[in-house]
Amino acid sequence: MRTARTFACVALSLTDLAEKPVWGYAARTLSGAVTSAQGTGWLRLVAERPDKAYGKLWDGPKTAQECLPPRIPRPVLHQVHDWQAAGWAYRAELYQHADATVVSRSPVLAHDPVLPEAWWVELRAALDSLAEVPTERIAVSEEYIRRAVPAFTGRDVGEIEWATAHGDFHWSNLGGPALTVLDWEGWGRAPVGIDAAQLYVYSLRTPATAARVRQAFAPTLDIPAARVAELTICAQVLQAADRTPFYGELAGPVKKHLARITP
CATH class of the missing domain: 3.90.1200 (Aminoglycoside 3'-phosphotransferase; Chain: A, domain 2)
Incomplete structure (x- = not known):
């Protein structure tokens, strides 16, 4: 996951600011602050076996950004980047950094x-x-x-x-x-x-x-x-x-x- 996070930062032209990124349940996600030419953001990395990299949980954040009205306060999802490596599917989600x-x-x-x-x-x-x-x-x-x-x-x-x-x-x-x-x-x-x-x-x-x-x-x-x-x-x-x-x-x-x- 750490290697994949480094790869995502390179692919999205980001600098990793997270000395201690936040692990999600069962180490399925790894998240932390990043910076780019556009300013500070939040990078969330998700890993799944390729045959399970679809459906409700996989696409939830993306469909929320597409379908939910902006009056529901949430971090804006700016970019999604997908790839596969070493038998895993990865999705990097770049969000607006929330001050809350x-x-x-x-x-x-x-x-x-x-x-x-x-x-x-x-x-x-x-x-x-x-x-x-x-x-x-x-x-x-x-x-x-x-x-x-x-x-x-x-x-x-x-x-x-x-x-x-x-x-x-x-x-x-x-x-x-x-x-x-x-x-x-x-x-x-x-x-x-x-x-x-x-x-x-x-x-x-x-x-x-x-x-x-x-x-x-x-x-x-x-x-x-x-x-x-x-x-x-x-x-x-x-x-x-x-x-x-x-x-x-x-x-x-x-x-x-x-x-x-x-x-």
């Missing part, structure tokens, strides 16, 4: 953040705009929902209403104090309210922030259609609780929250 700092290093919030009121207003507006974007991409499949929700929550699913969502809307994908939404790999159709539900559930260890999320998204989370979204997020957490530490820490609060969701 991620709210939390962990997806699950452990401490209440200090965020301005304007951040919350813009967050709600961003999700409202996103929900209306037409797409055939799928963020969470109906097959998964109807299998996982009963298995891990003991609840029936019922009718599902759909909207366009980010699909991985947690605290380490949000920047502040000026709102920036990161990581658009998995965006697509999902149950109504799923992004707000994920942010709420991932805040359950910090009751003050959980209450703030609930207040900000009450028009979405308090409608009957959002019940499926909350159950889906709870199922995802409980499914992964025995293999991912931060989900394990969240499992207890999620089970308490499930008791409050209408059967």
Whole structure:
């Protein structure tokens, strides 16, 4: 990955500024600051086996740049460069450098953040705009929902209403104090309210922030259609609780929250 990052910098005429680039999950990505004649940017390198270098996750950032309105605050994707070497497919994505700092290093919030009121207003507006974007991409499949929700929550699913969502809307994908939404790999159709539900559930260890999320998204989370979204997020957490530490820490609060969701 380090060799591929060096190759990408040469191919895109970039100077690598990252002394300690950031590794993604399972070392699938490697990211860090770069500079060019146009100024400072952010280079994200993705690696995949060639027979898997396609589809939702591979093309998510590119299609987000092409399809989503600019009023959704996110780093601009300037350039994409693909190549293969030594049995791997690589994609280098050159982004605008975001000045914002991620709210939390962990997806699950452990401490209440200090965020301005304007951040919350813009967050709600961003999700409202996103929900209306037409797409055939799928963020969470109906097959998964109807299998996982009963298995891990003991609840029936019922009718599902759909909207366009980010699909991985947690605290380490949000920047502040000026709102920036990161990581658009998995965006697509999902149950109504799923992004707000994920942010709420991932805040359950910090009751003050959980209450703030609930207040900000009450028009979405308090409608009957959002019940499926909350159950889906709870199922995802409980499914992964025995293999991912931060989900394990969240499992207890999620089970308490499930008791409050209408059967």
